[in-house]
Structure formats: structure tokens, C-alpha cells
Amino acid sequence: MKTHPPANTLQFGHTFTDHMLTIPWNLFTGWGPPKIGPYAPLALEPSSTVFHYAQTLFEGMKAYRDKEGKVSLFRPDMNMKRMNNSAKRIALPTFNGDALLECIKELVRLDKDWIPKEPGYSLYVRPTLIGTQTTIGVSPPADALLFVICCPVGPYYPKGFKPVALYGTTEYIRAAPGGTGAFKLGVNYAPGVVAQREAAKLGYVQNLWLHGPEHYLTEVGTMNMFVVFKQPDGGLELVTPPLDGMILPGVTRDSVLALARSHASHTQHIPNLPSNLTVSERPVTMAEVKAASTEGRLVELFGAGTAAVISPVDRIGYMGEDVLIPTGEDGMGPVSRPIWKELVGRQTGAIKSEWSVTVSE
Amino acid sequence: MKTHPPANTLQFGHTFTDHMLTIPWNLFTGWGPPKIGPYAPLALEPSSTVFHYAQTLFEGMKAYRDKEGKVSLFRPDMNMKRMNNSAKRIALPTFNGDALLECIKELVRLDKDWIPKEPGYSLYVRPTLIGTQTTIGVSPPADALLFVICCPVGPYYPKGFKPVALYGTTEYIRAAPGGTGAFKLGVNYAPGVVAQREAAKLGYVQNLWLHGPEHYLTEVGTMNMFVVFKQPDGGLELVTPPLDGMILPGVTRDSVLALARSHASHTQHIPNLPSNLTVSERPVTMAEVKAASTEGRLVELFGAGTAAVISPVDRIGYMGEDVLIPTGEDGMGPVSRPIWKELVGRQTGAIKSEWSVTVSE
Numbered sequence: 236m237k238t239h240p241p242a243n244t245l246q247f248g249h250t251f252t253d254h255m256l257t258i259p260w261n262l263f264t265g266w267g268p269p270k271i272g273p274y275a276p277l278a279l280e281p282s283s284t285v286f287h288y289a290q291t292l293f294e295g296m297k298a299y300r301d302k303e304g305k306v307s308l309f310r311p312d313m314n315m316k317r318m319n320n321s322a323k324r325i326a327l328p329t330f331n332g333d334a335l336l337e338c339i340k341e342l343v344r345l346d347k348d349w350i351p352k353e354p355g356y357s358l359y360v361r362p363t364l365i366g367t368q369t370t371i372g373v374s375p376p377a378d379a380l381l382f383v384i385c386c387p388v389g390p391y392y393p394k395g396f397k398p399v400a401l402y403g404t405t406e407y408i409r410a411a412p413g414g415t416g417a418f419k420l421g422v423n424y425a426p427g428v429v430a431q432r433e434a435a436k437l438g439y440v441q442n443l444w445l446h447g448p449e450h451y452l453t454e455v456g457t458m459n460m461f462v463v464f465k466q467p468d469g470g471l472e473l474v475t476p477p478l479d480g481m482i483l484p485g486v487t488r489d490s491v492l493a494l495a496r497s498h499a500s501h502t503q504h505i506p507n508l509p510s511n512l513t514v515s516e517r518p519v520t521m522a523e524v525k526a527a528s529t530e531g532r533l534v535e536l537f538g539a540g541t542a543a544v545i546s547p548v549d550r551i552g553y554m555g556e557d558v559l560i561p562t563g564e565d566g567m568g569p570v571s572r573p574i575w576k577e578l579v580g581r582q583t584g585a586i587k588s589e590w591s592v593t594v595s596e
Numbered sequence: 597m598k599t600h601p602p603a604n605t606l607q608f609g610h611t612f613t614d615h616m617l618t619i620p621w622n623l624f625t626g627w628g629p630p631k632i633g634p635y636a637p638l639a640l641e642p643s644s645t646v647f648h649y650a651q652t653l654f655e656g657m658k659a660y661r662d663k664e665g666k667v668s669l670f671r672p673d674m675n676m677k678r679m680n681n682s683a684k685r686i687a688l689p690t691f692n693g694d695a696l697l698e699c700i701k702e703l704v705r706l707d708k709d710w711i712p713k714e715p716g717y718s719l720y721v722r723p724t725l726i727g728t729q730t731t732i733g734v735s736p737p738a739d740a741l742l743f744v745i746c747c748p749v750g751p752y753y754p755k756g757f758k759p760v761a762l763y764g765t766t767e768y769i770r771a772a773p774g775g776t777g778a779f780k781l782g783v784n785y786a787p788g789v790v791a792q793r794e795a796a797k798l799g800y801v802q803n804l805w806l807h808g809p810e811h812y813l814t815e816v817g818t819m820n821m822f823v824v825f826k827q828p829d830g831g832l833e834l835v836t837p838p839l840d841g842m843i844l845p846g847v848t849r850d851s852v853l854a855l856a857r858s859h860a861s862h863t864q865h866i867p868n869l870p871s872n873l874t875v876s877e878r879p880v881t882m883a884e885v886k887a888a889s890t891e892g893r894l895v896e897l898f899g900a901g902t903a904a905v906i907s908p909v910d911r912i913g914y915m916g917e918d919v920l921i922p923t924g925e926d927g928m929g930p931v932s933r934p935i936w937k938e939l940v941g942r943q944t945g946a947i948k949s950e951w952s953v954t955v956s957e
Contacts, residue, residue, distance in 0.1 A: 248643070248732035255642055276639040277647075281616055281745050282609070286638075286726055288789075289650035289782030326789040353925045361732065365647055366786075371609035371722065373785050373818055375793060386640050386732070411772035421650030422783035424734050425727075426776045428649075428687040432736060457734055463618070 242351035247542060248359070249504045252346035252372025256338055256383040259367075260328045263377075269338045271345060273296045275382065280369040284376050290366025291421035292321035295541045296342045296486075297388075298358040300596060301584030302389045306343060306595040308360070309582045311336050318362060321418040326375035327364050335362070339383055340594045346385055347595055354583075355390030359542075391543040396566030398549035399538075401443040401455060402434035403521060405554070409444040409454060409481075416453075416481035423483075424457070431456060439552050440536075444479060450521040450553075453481055458538035458546060459488035462519055463570045465532040470511035473570055477516040487539040487578070490590070492516070494574050508573040521553055528558045537559045544582075545575040603712035606750045608720070609904060613707035617744040618658050620728075621689045624738075630699045635745065641730040645737050648777075649744045651727025652782035653682035656902045657706045657847075658749075659719040659955060661946030667704065667956040668723070670943045672697050679723060682779040682907060687736035696723070700744055701955045704745055707746055708956055715944075716751030720903070752904040757927030760899075760909035762804040762816060763795035764882060766915070770805040770815060777814075777842035785818070786846075792817060800913050802899075810881040812913075814842055819907060820849035823880055826893045826930045830956045831872035834931055838877040848900040848939070851951070853877070855935050869900060869934040882914055889919050896901035896929025898923045905943075906936040 236253055246552060255274045259267040275403040284290050300306050315332030322329045339360060350358045362383045366376030407430040410416020415423055427442075434442035441456035453476055454460055464472045473495050476482050498505040499512045527533035538546035547566050551558045562568060567575065580586030598612055604658045616635045620628040645651050655675040661667050676693030683690050700721060723744045727737030740918020768791040776784055788803075795803040802817035812835055815821055825833045834856050837843050853875060859866040860873045888894035899907035908928050912919040923929060928936065941947030 246731070251643060274642070276641050278637040278639050278864055280637050281635070281724070281743050282612060282722075285656050286646060286724055287722070287782055288785035289652055290786045290789075291647055291650055293648050324790065325786045359645075361648070363642070363647055368858060370607070373792070375787065375789055382642050406774060408772060408774035411775065413767060414771035414772065414775075420786070421648055422786055424649035425651045425686040425781070425783055428651075428734065429685065429735055431734070432687060576699060 239349060239387070241330070242353045242389060244386070244388055245351070247388050248386055250386050252349045252358070252385045252387070254345050256342045258381040260381065261377065266328070271342055274379060277380070277382070279367060281367045282371050283366070283372065284368045285365040287371055288366070288373055289329060289422050289425070290325055290376055292325065292327065292364050292419055292422065293317065294318045294419060294480050295363040296360045297541060297582070298350065298360060299583045300347070300349070300352075304541070305584060305593060306350065307584055307591045307593050308340070308345050309341070310486050310490065310590045311339070311592055313489065314362070317419055317484060318364070319421055322364060324415060324418045325420060327366060328379055330381070335381070340384065342383055344595045349385065349387045351387055351389070355393070357388055359386050359388045361385070391546070396547055398547040398562045398566050399440035400438070401441050401551045402437055402439035403445055403450070403551050403553040404434065404442045404525045405445060405450070406430070406510040408446065408577070410482055414481070416489055417483060418479065419483060427457070438553060443551055445521060452476065452519050452521065452524065455484065455538035455546070455548070458540035458543065459485040460536070460538050461482060461491060462524060462536045462570075463534035463568060464527050465534050466513070471509050471534055471570060472513045472515055474515045474517060476518060485540055487541055487544060490578055491539050491574055494577055495570070505506055505573050505577050509569055512570070524551070525553070525558050528560065533560055535562065535571055537568070537571045544578060545571050546556060547571060590595060600748070601750055602708060603714045603717055603748070603750060606712070606748055606753075608749050608832035609747055611747050613710045613719070613746045613748070615703060615706050617703045619742040620632060620654045621740040621742065622738065627689070627691060632703055638741070638743070640728060643730045643732050645727040645729045645732065648732055649727070650783050650786070651686055651688060651737055653679065653686065653688065653725050654782065655679045655723045655780060655781055657721045658902060658943070659708070659711065659721060660944045661708070661713075666945060666954060667708050667711065668945055668954050669701070669704070669954045671847050671851065672700070672832065672953055674850065675723070678780055678845060679725070682781055685776060685779045688727060691742070696742070703744055703746065705956045710746065710748045712748055712750070712817070716754070718749055720747050720749045722746070724793070752786055752907070757908055759908040759923045759927050761799070762802050762909050762912045763800035764806055764811070764912050764914040765791045765795065765803045766806060766811070769807065771807070773841060774907060775842070778839065778844060780844060787903055788818070798913060804912055806882060810858060813837065813880050813882065813885065815844065816899035816909070818906070819904065820844060820846040821897070821899050821902035822932075823885060823897045824895035824929060824942050825888050826895050827874070829872070829920055831874060832895060832931060833874045833876055835876045835878060837879060846901055848902055848905060850901050851939055852935055855938055856931070864939050866903050870930055873931070885912070886914070886919050889921065894921055896932055898929070898932045905939060906932050908932060
């Protein structure tokens with residue numbers, strides 16, 4: 236057993252728990268028996284196709300402990316479904332999502348003491364599927380390995396929300412029609428690092444992925460994005476780009492949309508969320524965001540993802556100037572604040588919801 | 597020592613030699629000492645970034661043995677240069693190409709008895725560079741591993757050239773402006789497997805990558821491509837798409853261009869290559885190829901790459917019909933045949949050239 240580092244020293248993805256889940260697959264024999272064993276190196280032939288042709292996909296999900304000690308996962312069915320969609324896109328094997336989820340629950344139960352007791356902490360669960368065929372032809376792999384590792388993680392903003400500055404990337408792309416942007420594949424990440432690094436060099440925290448000559452806003456670094464506009468009637472429009480094949484169908488994205496829509500349609504009331512709210516999945520251009528900023532119609536802009544949940548933005552470096560975005564005193568805006576509160580309440584078990592799936596009572 | 601399988605049973609990428617080269621890198625300590633050891637599995641933490649974010653690139657080059665037993669590599673400087681360019685694109689470490697080449701020569705010398713004695717056989721050398729940082733943040737990796745493995749390979753067409761049928765892919769893309777198509781990265785390969793599989797289902801051997809609404813021809817499967825048109829004056833135009841950021845700068849592509857240009861400019865004479873030859877790097881659309889086919893102006897179309905050298909094409913399935921492409925009785929055409937002969941002569945040492953770099957006398 237490894238020693239558990241103090242919670243306040245945890246960095247995202249640096250510390251892993253005692254165990255891991257591995258499930259091998261072969262074209263002729265199918266899925267082998269799932270095995271939970273000690274966290275340990277993988278021994279793979281240097282000819283394994285993952286090393287050559289990037290045959291890899293992954294998921295990210297979190298296990299939370301509530302005040303009574305109950306451990307739960309947040310909407311894990313969505314991760315299982317997306318993981319299978321990712322597998323199909325690069326000819327890796329698909330699997331029974333319910334069965335994998337039971338194995339993951341077993342792993343989380345075994346390592347649940349790794350979830351720090353402090354509020355805001357959780358266990359990040361990383362299912363990964365790689366091609367392990369040992370012959371280097373470019374083809375659907377005849378061997379694969381699914382593995383799941385876990386790391387205890389802290390709150391993304393331990394000292395309260397700190398809005399970030401984005402750099403609108405025009406030199407590199409994240410996705411294109413006919414490509415892989417809608418799938419959680421390794422191939423979407425390695426090429427984005429240089430864009431991030433260039434944004435950092437220019438003094439921005441993350442990059443904003445733009446698409447096409449119109450500079451459509453698509454994603455923020457490795458998160459989905461939302462923007463809020465003030466409408467002529469005084470109401471607010473919450474907008475996120477549509478799932479057009481270039482946008483990752485994020486679980487947090489879907490949750491933000493579902494909460495906002497149920498509030499807007501009066502199916503349920505989210506405390507403090509403005510009542511005159513329209514929810515849109517539609518394309519947004521930088522020209523529209525820039526004009527709204529200038530005319531005082533831009534209300535807020537934020538990223539949404541499993542790691543940070545909600546990540547407010549206060550400016551976008553774009554074509555040589557900064558587009559300013561309002562943020563509240565607490566760093567958040569009038570739409571993101573109540574949605575974040577509802578979302579985190581449901582994730583941590585403070586607010587009961589069917590999105591929360593019990594792992595351990 | 598492994599036993600050497602009979603040459604005629606060798607399949608591309610199935611058999612590896614006795615040794616491998618490994619060179620570790622760390623952000624703070626730089627490149628570690630190169631080590632040539634037994635071919636053996638790599639032990640990597642499951643959190644290694646190559647498994648999650650596809651931080652991998654590779655090269656492909658061949659070592660040939662001539663009749664006198666001399667072993668040489670073909671234009672390896674180009675592979676070293678391209679490998680460094682690939683590394684920069686995904687924030688992996690760059691290196692001294694000359695120094696790496698010396699290490700690769702040492703490895704090839706050690707395993708040169710693996711090159712089958714039969715004509716047409718060679719040793720395929722696969723340098724690979726992967727991110728091995730063990731923390732799962734999306735960032736330039738702080739650790740990497742460069743390794744080189746080798747496999748004995750046979751002639752791509754052991755029974756003479758067999759032209760292949762291509763399927764013009766319109767649903768998936770290989771590359772897009774601002775993406776990674778011009779770099780030899782793993783991320784360009786995993787997403788292409790489904791397109792290949794769909795082509796195969798429809799009865800085609802490989803897929804043809806098209807770009808944009810104009811359906812520009814870009815690459816053939818994992819090869820560069822060339823097309824030859826008959827011109828109004830009876831001359832021939834050899835065309836390949838330009839290096840516009842979406843085309844892999846192939847060593848075979850460059851060699852075909854260099855040979856054809858030196859012949860066209862009368863700098864050197866390639867036996868049997870037509871004299872009235874124009875060489876163009878310019879975009880070509882499917883509409884142009886289709887019109888030329890209908891009007892009898894299409895002379896030939898072929899793929900070019902390290903594995904197959906030249907791969908002639910006899911038809912392209914496109915938008916529900918087949919575009920027919922002429923081939924000679926031997927499967928080749930009037931431009932590819934003499935260029936292939938010159939190229940293979942230079943590769944195998946039968947024709948002296950400065951492109952051939954001696955590894956062992």
C-alpha cells in the first residue's frame with residue numbers, strides 16, 4: 236500500500252491509487268477475464284500498434300464521497316456509451332458498458348479510502364483502451380487492452396473561481412468535418428499541446444479552438460464551451476456549439492444543457508438561475524462574441540468539463556486584441572454560478588438526483 | 597538468438613530482429629545514453645502519456661544488401677530531418693539526427709544477417725518516439741523514449757506488379773489545414789483504419805484520401821500519390837499534390853520528383869523515361885482525373901512510399917462509379933516503370949548514387 240499524500244498537495248493526475256483494472260481482448264477469443272491487481276507498469280512489445288499508430292482512447296469520470304461516506308459516480312453510463320463510440324471510430328473493440336461499469340465500481344470500492352475526506356475532493360477514474368497488436372501493419376488491431384487507473388484529485392479552484400484568459404488559436408485546428416473531434420480519442424490531444432504552449436507564451440492560460448474562416452468558437456482547451464448573451468427583451472441566451480461532428484459530447488456539457496433546459500421549461504427550478512432563459516445549441520462566431528462584448532450584450536463565457544466542472548473566462552486574445560468578458564465578484568456569472576452549484580450538489584450527493592450512481596453505501 | 601523464418605514466409609511487420617535501440621529523454625537531464633539491447637517488451641506505467649494522448653511519431657526506412665554483401669540505407673538523412681519536424685509538431689524532444697543515424701547504423705550492422713539473401717528483400721527500420729511522462733496532464737511530456745526496431749521484409753509485389761483498385765473516401769478525412777497531415781505522427785494513422793476497412797468491404801484494396809468540396813486527391817492509403825496526364829502536344833505531365841501542409845513529405849515522393857526532374861531538365865538520363873516530360877507539384881481534382889480518363893488523356897496513377905516503393909492503380913471507385921486507369925502488361929505505366937527501375941537500382945546498390953549511405957562494407 237502506498238502512503239496517501241496530504242490532500243492539499245495533490246496535483247491532477249500525479250498520484251495513482253493501489254490498484255488497476257485490466258481486461259485483455261483478442262480478435263479470435265474476445266474479451267478475457269477482468270483482473271483487478273496492483274497498480275503496476277504494463278509490459279508491451281515495442282511493436283504494439285498503440286506506440287506507432289495512436290490506437291488509443293480514454294474516458295474521464297469522478298467518484299465522489301458524500302458527508303455520510305457514501306461513494307458515487309456521476310452519470311457513468313454516458314462515459315461507457317461514449318467510450319464505445321470512440322472505439323468504433325478507430326476500429327478498437329466495443330464492449331458491454333454495464334459490465335465494464337460493474338468492474339469499475341469494484342475497483343473504486345477497493346480504493347475508496349484514497350478519496351480525501353476534505354470537501355471538493357474526488358477520485359478521478361481514467362478508463363483507457365489501447366491497441367496492442369504486435370505486428371506493425373496499419374489495420375484494425377487483433378489485440379487490445381482495456382485498463383482503468385484512478386487518481387485522487389482536489390478542487391480545480393481551491394481558492395475560489397479564478398477566471399482564465401484564452402487565446403483564440405487561428406494557426407492550428409483541433410477538429411475538422413470528417414475527422415475525430417466528436418470522439419474522446421488520444422489523437423485529439425497530442426496535436427493540441429503546441430497550441431496550448433503558444434497561448435501560454437503569449438500570457439494566456441488556455442487556448443480557444445476556432446473553426447473555419449468564420450472563426451466559429453468550438454472548444455476551450457480540453458473543455459466544451461458556453462457563452463451567454465443578453466437579448467433585446469432583457470432575457471438571457473445560453474449558447475453552446477452543436478454536436479456537428481467536431482464537438483466532444485461532454486458529460487458536463489450535457490448536464491449544463493439539461494439543467495438549464497429543465498429550468499427554462501419550468502420542469503424544475505434551479506435556485507437563482509434567471510427565469511427568462513433561452514437555451515441554444517447553435518454555431519457562434521468570434522464576430523458575434525466581439526460585437527456583443529463591445530455593445531455590452533456579452534454576459535459571460537465559460538468552459539465545461541469533468542476536471543474543472545465550470546471554468547469562467549474573462550478575456551479572449553483574438554487577432555491582436557483582447558475581447559473582454561464580464562465576470563462577477565466571485566469569478567462566475569449569473570448563469571454559470573447557479574448551474575455550477577446545482578451540478579456540484581448533484582455530483583457530491585448534497586442534492587439527490589438520478590445522475591448519481593451509488594458505488595458504496 | 598531467434599531463428600530466421602524462411603524469406604518467402606515473411607509478412608510486413610510480423611518478424612523482428614534480435615536487438616533494439618532505446619534512448620530515454622528527460623526534460624531536465626536531456627537525452628540519456630543510447631543502448632542496444634535484446635528485442636524485449638517495454639515496461640511503461642499505465643499513466644504514460646503515449647497511452648492517453650497519442651504522443652507518438654515514427655519513421656520508416658529500409659536497409660538493403662547488395663550482391664557483394666554491402667549494406668546501405670536509402671536517404672536516411674531525410675528520415676532524421678522529418679522525424680525532428682514531427683517531434684516539434686507535438687512537443688516531443690528533438691535530437692541530433694546525425695548522432696541518431698550512427699546509432700541506427702550500429703543496430704543494423706549488429707542485425708544485418710537478418711536481411712534475407714534473396715533479391716528484393718530488405719530490413720525495414722522503424723524509429724519511434726513516444727511520450728512517457730507518468731502524470732496525465734495534457735502538456736509537453738517531461739519524459740520520452742526513442743526506440744528503433746527492425747524487421748526483415750520481402751518485396752511488396754513478389755509476383756510482379758499487381759495494380760490495385762482504390763476507393764475515393766468522401767466521408768472521412770486524413771488531414772485538414774492547420775492539422776497534422778504533413779507530419780509522420782501516430783495520430784494520422786488510427787483514424788484512417790475505418791476508411792480502409794470500408795474500402796475493403798466495397799471490394800477495393802486501399803482508399804484514396806480526397807480533400808474539400810473539390811475532392812482534391814491527396815494521398816493513397818498510407819502513401820503519396822502521382823498521376824500522369826497526356827498533354828495536347830503529346831508530352832506527359834507527371835503530377836503530385838504540393839506540400840501544402842496536408843501532404844506527408846515522403847522520401848519516395850521526393851526521390852520520384854528528383855529523378856523525373858533531372859531527366860526532364862536533361863541533367864541525367866533515366867533509361868526509357870519519355871523525353872517530353874513535365875513535372876508538376878500542383879493540386880489535382882477528381883473531376884480532372886475523371887475527365888482525363890473519359891477523354892483518353894489519363895496515362896497512369898500510382899502510390900509511392902517506402903514499403904511498396906511504387907504501387908500502380910487501375911481504377912478508383914468514386915461517387916458510385918469506377919474511374920478506369922490504364923496500366924501496362926506488367927502492371928506499370930510508361931513513367932512509373934523506368935522511375936521504379938532507377939529508384940530500386942539506387943536503393944539496392946545496383947546503381948551507384950549518393951542517396952545510398954553505407955552501413956557495412
